[in-house]
Amino acid sequence: MSNFLTDFPEMPNKQFREFKKGVDASYKDFAREWGDLIDAMFDPLLKMLVFFEKTLIATPWPIFMIVLLGLTYWGSRSIKLVIGTFLAFVFIGYFRMWDETMSTIAIILTSVIMSVVIGLPTGIAMSRSDRTQSIVTPILDVMQTMPPFVYLIPIVMLMGIGKIPGLIAVVIYAIPPLIRLTNLGIREVDKEALEAADAFGATKKQKLYQVQLPLALPTIFAGINQTIMMALAMVIIASMIGVKGLGQPVLQSIYNQYFTKGVLYGLAIVIVAIVFDRVSQSYGQRIQKHRSGKIV
Amino acid sequence: MSEAKIQIKNLYKIFGKNPRGAMEHVKNGVGKDELLEKHNHVLGLKDINLDIQAKSVQVVMGLSGSGKSTLIRHINRLIEPTDGSVTVDGDEVLKMNEEELRNFRRSKTAMVFQRFALLPHKTVLQNTIFGLHIQNISEEDANKSARRWIERVGLSGYENKYPQHLSGGMQQRVGLARALTNDGDILLMDEAFSALDPLIRKDMQDILLELQDELHKTVVFITHDLDEALKIGDRIAILKDGIMDQEGIPAEILLNPKTKYVKDFVEDVNRARVIKAKHIMSEINGQDLSGAMPIDQDDFIDRFIDKVISDKPDNLVIQDKDKKNVGFLSTKKLSEILKR
Numbered sequence: 062m063s064n065f066l067t068d069f070p071e072m073p074n075k076q077f078r079e080f081k082k083g084v085d086a087s088y089k090d091f092a093r094e095w096g097d098l099i100d101a102m103f104d105p106l107l108k109m110l111v112f113f114e115k116t117l118i119a120t121p122w123p124i125f126m127i128v129l130l131g132l133t134y135w136g137s138r139s140i141k142l143v144i145g146t147f148l149a150f151v152f153i154g155y156f157r158m159w160d161e162t163m164s165t166i167a168i169i170l171t172s173v174i175m176s177v178v179i180g181l182p183t184g185i186a187m188s189r190s191d192r193t194q195s196i197v198t199p200i201l202d203v204m205q206t207m208p209p210f211v212y213l214i215p216i217v218m219l220m221g222i223g224k225i226p227g228l229i230a231v232v233i234y235a236i237p238p239l240i241r242l243t244n245l246g247i248r249e250v251d252k253e254a255l256e257a258a259d260a261f262g263a264t265k266k267q268k269l270y271q272v273q274l275p276l277a278l279p280t281i282f283a284g285i286n287q288t289i290m291m292a293l294a295m296v297i298i299a300s301m302i303g304v305k306g307l308g309q310p311v312l313q314s315i316y317n318q319y320f321t322k323g324v325l326y327g328l329a330i331v332i333v334a335i336v337f338d339r340v341s342q343s344y345g346q347r348i349q350k351h352r353s354g355k356i357v
Numbered sequence: 358m359s360e361a362k363i364q365i366k367n368l369y370k371i372f373g374k375n376p377r378g379a380m381e382h383v384k385n386g387v388g389k390d391e392l393l394e395k396h397n398h399v400l401g402l403k404d405i406n407l408d409i410q411a412k413s414v415q416v417v418m419g420l421s422g423s424g425k426s427t428l429i430r431h432i433n434r435l436i437e438p439t440d441g442s443v444t445v446d447g448d449e450v451l452k453m454n455e456e457e458l459r460n461f462r463r464s465k466t467a468m469v470f471q472r473f474a475l476l477p478h479k480t481v482l483q484n485t486i487f488g489l490h491i492q493n494i495s496e497e498d499a500n501k502s503a504r505r506w507i508e509r510v511g512l513s514g515y516e517n518k519y520p521q522h523l524s525g526g527m528q529q530r531v532g533l534a535r536a537l538t539n540d541g542d543i544l545l546m547d548e549a550f551s552a553l554d555p556l557i558r559k560d561m562q563d564i565l566l567e568l569q570d571e572l573h574k575t576v577v578f579i580t581h582d583l584d585e586a587l588k589i590g591d592r593i594a595i596l597k598d599g600i601m602d603q604e605g606i607p608a609e610i611l612l613n614p615k616t617k618y619v620k621d622f623v624e625d626v627n628r629a630r631v632i633k634a635k636h637i638m639s640e641i642n643g644q645d646l647s648g649a650m651p652i653d654q655d656d657f658i659d660r661f662i663d664k665v666i667s668d669k670p671d672n673l674v675i676q677d678k679d680k681k682n683v684g685f686l687s688t689k690k691l692s693e694i695l696k697r
Contacts, residue, residue, distance in 0.1 A: 253472055257475075260466070261467070261491060
């Protein structure tokens, strides 16, 4: 009786072992059966990622620099930011981290595109039905709180080590803010603007494209910005399952205690993050200039 | 009188979880406060009957919470009623399916909102053509029509500005231009000028009256301001707690308020500016009219009061526009009406 109070009534050891074995075995069977098919399904994505990576690495650095600085200026209209970006990438190149940076940018680009493609419709669906919202929200909660290492296990079991499992892990980690903020942005759209659209006889689709999405855009943009940041934060973890880029040298540095190398590559990740963040944020602010009181 | 343009019959609206169930209580005479307290439902409208004639301005007046904004939203069915009927040109609005309703809203009605409800990401011109744009009318035609109305409301030169760059009065001009560009017969104006400064409000009222002179739309105008109601309305309906207290022409409401609520409302109004000679004249009936001062029947009291004071006639004779005598008014009665 006293045992009952001090020790929680546990599953017996033998049964627990059987349980774990059973689940593992059935998942392994599933992986064996479907792994190839799932691999094949993700093939186009792999091709896109490899294409980005190869193109970025093959592009002569001055051209990349011109394009990057051009995009920075187009996004932010700030000379200061352009100069900062230039110096940051000179640092990256001079300290021999150019190719790894290109690989990282390729995976960030691919995972952000994938996040937007999946996340935007999901967020819209959530905003249109309270039921969908009540189903999706707990899934997002799990995705955001589950340690990435845990979902790496089944992904690696299913698809092995490589770029695609890494990409999936990054997307799982990075997509929730985009979905949440898309949902929030659309739900927060001024009820009166919607009522006006109704009163003039707009269809659901017209309301979505002409009222809800444009008015939610700044919030959606904050979501994309968050997604970019979180994707960058995943680079090191993704490198553990074979994603090339700035993460791998950092991982090596941890195992071998290369202090300088670790710090340099760490700084490179920070640089990419800051540049992406500033540019996407100022772009986000610029597209809503009509909200300010300033005469444009 | 011809068939009314908009007919509202036995309209009920109850907000809450089970409006149909709460209907029973309302029909048994439970009032707004009791319904909320005992049955947890809000009475929006109770048994509203209103005929709105084509080409007239019908004002619906009441304080906040009286249900006036709810009522106007039933005409284009932005709100579903609990019970009753709304017909426009003989068509039952409440029986329309989604597509019919959309076409009805696109072709027959246009609405102006209290807080403008402009789209902040669109320019003045884009906002103005919104109603036509969603009907897939060619950009060129839509722009032409929109520019005409933008000019008409006095916003030429502001076509490419965003709403945030305009003052409240200017924003509401855009709202008005947007509604006019849609070219429906019916103009629904939900406290359209209430958010504006008094001077700008007066400007907008004048613009509306001027446009109405020319366009002859059927206007339903919601307001909480009696002066505005008297200035704009051909007829006024007064709502209180979801019930229509009185409906009639402005002079009738001023002269014969039916309930205490209406009486309180109209007490401080300057009658001389609202009441016309014809509203207060009596039949001639062999009355001796020698020495009586002739007055046009459509003149407001304040148009002829100065002359009455200086000339001190005993009687006034009221004439129509062909100078035919149609009635008489003693100065004693006139002074009583003004004193009351």
